[in-house]
Amino acid sequence: MSELMLTFYVFIIATFLGFEVISKVPPTLHTPLMSGSNAISGATILGALVVAGHGEGWTSLTGILGFLAVVFATINVFGGYVVTDRMLQMFKRKKQD
Amino acid sequence: MDIKSYFTPDVIGAVYLIAVILFVVGLKQLSHPRTARNGNLLSSLGMLIGVVATLFDKEILRYDVIIAGILLGAVIGTWLAKTVQMTGMPQMVALLNGFGGLASFVVATSEFYSRQTQFPGDLFNYVTVVLSIIIGMITFSGSLIAALKLQEVIDGKPILFFGQKMLNALLGIGAIVLSVTIILNIQNGELANAEMMFLGLGGLAFVLGITLVIPIGGADMPVVVSLLNSYSGIAVAMTGFVLGNSALIVVGTLVGASGIILTMIMTKAMNRSLLNVLFGGFGATVSGGGGPAPTGTIKSASPEEAGMILDTAESVIIVPGYGMAVSQAQHVVKKLTEYLQKKGKTVSFAIHPVAGRMPGHMNVLLAEAGVSYDILYDMDQINDQFSNTDAVIIIGANDVVNPAAKTNPQSPIYGMPVLNVEEARTVFMLKRSMNPGFAGIDNELFYKNNTLMVFGDAKKTVEGFLQSLEELDK
Numbered sequence: 001m002s003e004l005m006l007t008f009y010v011f012i013i014a015t016f017l018g019f020e021v022i023s024k025v026p027p028t029l030h031t032p033l034m035s036g037s038n039a040i041s042g043a044t045i046l047g048a049l050v051v052a053g054h055g056e057g058w059t060s061l062t063g064i065l066g067f068l069a070v071v072f073a074t075i076n077v078f079g080g081y082v083v084t085d086r087m088l089q090m091f092k093r094k095k096q097d
Numbered sequence: 098m099d100i101k102s103y104f105t106p107d108v109i110g111a112v113y114l115i116a117v118i119l120f121v122v123g124l125k126q127l128s129h130p131r132t133a134r135n136g137n138l139l140s141s142l143g144m145l146i147g148v149v150a151t152l153f154d155k156e157i158l159r160y161d162v163i164i165a166g167i168l169l170g171a172v173i174g175t176w177l178a179k180t181v182q183m184t185g186m187p188q189m190v191a192l193l194n195g196f197g198g199l200a201s202f203v204v205a206t207s208e209f210y211s212r213q214t215q216f217p218g219d220l221f222n223y224v225t226v227v228l229s230i231i232i233g234m235i236t237f238s239g240s241l242i243a244a245l246k247l248q249e250v251i252d253g254k255p256i257l258f259f260g261q262k263m264l265n266a267l268l269g270i271g272a273i274v275l276s277v278t279i280i281l282n283i284q285n286g287e288l289a290n291a292e293m294m295f296l297g298l299g300g301l302a303f304v305l306g307i308t309l310v311i312p313i314g315g316a317d318m319p320v321v322v323s324l325l326n327s328y329s330g331i332a333v334a335m336t337g338f339v340l341g342n343s344a345l346i347v348v349g350t351l352v353g354a355s356g357i358i359l360t361m362i363m364t365k366a367m368n369r370s371l372l373n374v375l376f377g378g379f380g381a382t383v384s385g386g387g388g389p390a391p392t393g394t395i396k397s398a399s400p401e402e403a404g405m406i407l408d409t410a411e412s413v414i415i416v417p418g419y420g421m422a423v424s425q426a427q428h429v430v431k432k433l434t435e436y437l438q439k440k441g442k443t444v445s446f447a448i449h450p451v452a453g454r455m456p457g458h459m460n461v462l463l464a465e466a467g468v469s470y471d472i473l474y475d476m477d478q479i480n481d482q483f484s485n486t487d488a489v490i491i492i493g494a495n496d497v498v499n500p501a502a503k504t505n506p507q508s509p510i511y512g513m514p515v516l517n518v519e520e521a522r523t524v525f526m527l528k529r530s531m532n533p534g535f536a537g538i539d540n541e542l543f544y545k546n547n548t549l550m551v552f553g554d555a556k557k558t559v560e561g562f563l564q565s566l567e568e569l570d571k
Contacts (some may be wrong), residue, residue: 001138002331004221007338007346014347018354021121024128027450027475030457031186032324033127036137038193040120041333043350045201046113046151047340051207052166053157065207067166071201074170075177079193081141081521082178087186089135095468 032087039080045073101433104153112150113344119143120348130470147344177489183465184422187454191244191322194329198236201332202299205229208339209295219238223283225338226278230295231302236328238306244319245453246310262376268305274302281362291532294498313375316419318454320363320374327356359456366476368451368502372529393544398551400558402524404565406549408522414479416516417459418452420493420527426556430492431466433563440566443471445514447479449497474518484520489543490562491518492527492555508518524548527558 023031052066107181118141118236126136157163179191205226245251275298284292313321328350337345339442364371398406407413415434421427434444446468452459474482491498501517518524524547542548551558 001356002162007341009345010343010346010399011334011350014350017121017347019358021124021356022355026130027233027362027457028446028460028470028473029127029130029133031190031360031455031461032133032137032457033355034190034323034359035125035186035193035278036140037124037125037352037355038190038197038326038329039144040124040140040348041197041329042200043120043147043345044197044204044333044336045144046147046345047204047336047342048153049163050149050154050156050165051204051211052162053152053154055477057159058164058365060206060399062211063162065203065394067162067209069200069203070163070166070205070412071170071173071187072196073180074202075174075501076193076200077141077144077172078171079178079189079196080174081137081144081195082175083181083186083189084137085134086524087464088130088137088180088465090127090461090464091130091133091470092464092467093130093471095324096521 001061029088029091032084032091035080036084037085037086039077042073042080045070045077048073101153101155104150104155106544109150109154110343113147113151113342116143116150116543117146117347119146120351124351129142136168140332171369171555183427183462184425185248186321186461187458188244190455191247194322194325194526195237195240195244197329198233198240198325198332200233200331201229201336202233202237205233205339206299210292220280220284220433222339223280226337227279227298229273229335229339230298231276232328233332234299234302235306235309235311236332237417238303238479239321240306240312240325242307242310243318243325245476246313246315247318253313253318256311256537257323265308265376268301268308269529271297271307271484277282282341309375313466315454316451317367319451319456319458320360320367320371322370322455323356323359323363324375325356327353327360327535330354330356354440362450363456366514371402386510395543396549398525398549400553400561401550401565401568403549403551404562404569406439406523406525407437407562407565408569410442412445412486413488413490414445414447414483414486414521415438416447416449416489416491416494416498418449418454418461418492418497418527419454419458420495422462422554423493424457424493424555426559427462427466427468429556429563431463431468433559433566434468434472434562436566440554440570445474445479445482447483447518449476449494452494452497476514480517486521487523489521489524490527490559491525492559495528495540498526498542500545501539501541504541517546518542519547522547526550527555528552545561 007041047068058065119139121138123136126132209226233260247254279291279294330349334349437444498516498518502510502513
């Protein structure tokens with residue numbers, strides 16, 4: 001099996017995994033689910049880091065593009081996780097007295 | 098020995114696997130409010146591990162650009178997250194989707210420019226690069242427009258013009274043709290041509306994102322925000338294909354699946370197809386049409402009168418909608434809830450899936466105000482409770498409580514699942530004025546015998562309810 005085919009396997013299995021995991025999230029947490037999954041999609045940062053660190057630096061096109069990619073992905077990561085945490089800490093259950 | 102030599106691609110891959118496991122477990126813990134916060138922490142730990150491992154990648158030769166980028170991004174991201182109001186959450190999520198799309202776009206662009214030197218390259222790679230560009234850019238400009246609409250910087254109503262669908266179709270076909278031409282040019286070694294066209298493709302996708310979102314109205318925003326969430330995930334998966342990074346493929350697919358599921362829940366709750374939401378321009382016509390207008394008399398009540406009725410009620414269901422967010426009424430709603438509970442009445446909340454501007458919007462606002470999450474119910478859980486409920490208070494919701502969706506086959510919203518509020522003994526409809534709801538449809542509920550309209554700003558009206566109840570107890 002070629003590497004490409006293997007990648008497709010990963011893709012398809014991940015689709016099923018995603019549907020399985022996400023469909024268990026109750027409607028009350030749908031907004032944090034969106035912002036939290038958003039933060040996860042900031043994983044583009046893994047690609048952005050390599051582009052930014054290639055070594056050509058500030059004066060090259062890839063250096064500038066890499067810098068921008070890191071900035072955007074980091075906004076996504078920090079913004080997503082922090083705002084999700086802010087929301088989730090508000091979800092409280094009152095003790096019945 | 099250099100520390101980087103320990104970080105072979107396999108070692109980094111193994112660390113990525115740990116990160117992916119943390120993401121999945123984190124998402125799984127989102128299935129309950131008790132564990133959700135911990136899940137989010139695990140997920141962020143996964144991200145940290147992934148980032149640290151990547152920094153040891155052999156291809157990374159300098160760190161100044163990386164450090165500067167992370168610092169700037171972290172400051173902006175944290176500032177956005179800390180300062181945004183809970184009512185502004187839909188815009189915030191749309192904006193974050195946009196940044197995700199933009200990041201994928203930029204990574205793919207730089208891959209394109211750096212790969213050219215390794216010509217001819219792999220056909221599959223160029224296909225994924227081109228897809229990454231298109232999806233990333235559409236996610237960015239589409240999310241930007243969605244955020245501006247939600248913030249009401251631009252009109253939240255559908256913006257329609259002659260030939261709009263034609264224009265979208267032309268832009269779409271243009272993007273496909275351009276993509277194929279770029280790939281053919283690269284295959285033939287015409288790199289300069291491909292480079293020029295590449296810029297054009299980015300521009301085309303940018304415009305397409307705008308024209309796709311601009312005709313969609315505010316009430317349909319839950320669908321659009323979910324869909325863009327899904328796109329931002331798919332863009333990451335494409336980046337994963339471009340870079341041959343399985344972790345990114347898994348992560349992007351997870352997020353893509355999450356967005357698709359939410360999109361399906363939203364369209365189902367509106368009884369409409371995705372195509373209808375995207376291209377229908379719903380709510381653009383003011384009259385809304387739809388058969389004979391409901392007839393009858395409208396009865397209104399003052400907050401004082403409403404308070405008296407509430408005083409005798411034993412069970413109360415509150416139905417929040419976007420109007421509650423607009424007037425920031427959630428805190429006083431919580432006070433009213435506590436007061437009623439103290440008097441021994443049962444209070445529950447009925448939340449329609451499309452109430453507000455994004456999935457779960459109302460739940461977040463009520464959580465912010467401190468309403469316990471175990472008295473918030475979905476439509477399916479609570480819909481058969483209305484018939485043995487004494488009073489229903491509808492705060493800024495309209496179309497989701499319109500009985501015409503069940504009774505009038507000519508109504509534009511016929512078939513949409515709605516809350517059975519009219520079955521309760523008394524229904525208080527809080528409304529600013531007699532203007533029809535967002536979809537421009539007259540609401541039969543207003544004319545029912547057991548409906549009392551209470552006009553005014555939602556927050557002031559609920560305060561009035563509370564004062565009236567307090568007066569009675571003096």
